[in-house]
Amino acid sequence: MPDGLGKEEYLAGQISILRNPIIAGVFFRLGLIEQFGTGVQHILKEYSHSIIQPQFLIYDNSITIKLPVVQESLQDLTGDEQKVYSVLEDKELSTSEIVQMTGFGRTKTLDVIKN
Numbered sequence: 662m663p664d665g666l667g668k669e670e671y672l673a674g675q676i677s678i679l680r681n682p683i684i685a686g687v688f689f690r691l692g693l694i695e696q697f698g699t700g701v702q703h704i705l706k707e708y709s710h711s712i713i714q715p716q717f718l719i720y721d722n723s724i725t726i727k728l729p730v731v732q733e734s735l736q737d738l739t740g741d742e743q744k745v746y747s748v749l750e751d752k753e754l755s756t757s758e759i760v761q762m763t764g765f766g767r768t769k770t771l772d773v774i775k776n
Contacts, residue, residue, distance in 0.1 A: 668719045672701060704728070741765070745773050 679685050679697060688694045701717075708714055708731065716727040738746060748754065748762045760770050 671719060671724070672705075672717060707731075739773075741769070741773050742776065745770065 685694070685697055689697070694700075704715055704726065708729075711729070711731050713729040713731075715729065716725075718725040718727070744763050745759060745765075748759055754762070756767065756770060756774075759765075759774075760767050763770060765773070
């Protein structure tokens with residue numbers, strides 16, 4: 662975390678401290694970002710109606726954000742997607758563990774996850 666920026670300020674988006682202004686400027690000119698310091702607010706807004714919320718793991722020297730997949734309804738998933746989803750629900754697994762638990766091949770498992 663940059664000096665002077667606490668967890669609460671970070672999550673509230675009250676303070677924006679650029680870690681690398683050169684990269685930020687390039688992203689801005691390429692149109693990949695709209696403005697500086699609004700990413701957390703955008704993430705929270707997008708997940709405001711989601712049952713599963715993003716996880717912000719904030720440490721002294723790093724920040725990790727885990728963004729869950731937002732699915733409107735499990736009925737929108739194919740049978741294979743539902744099977745993989747049920748295996749993954751509320752846990753993190755390696756590809757080989759998912760393959761073993763679903764009975765799918767590695768290629769099929771990766772295709773289902775990608776979709």
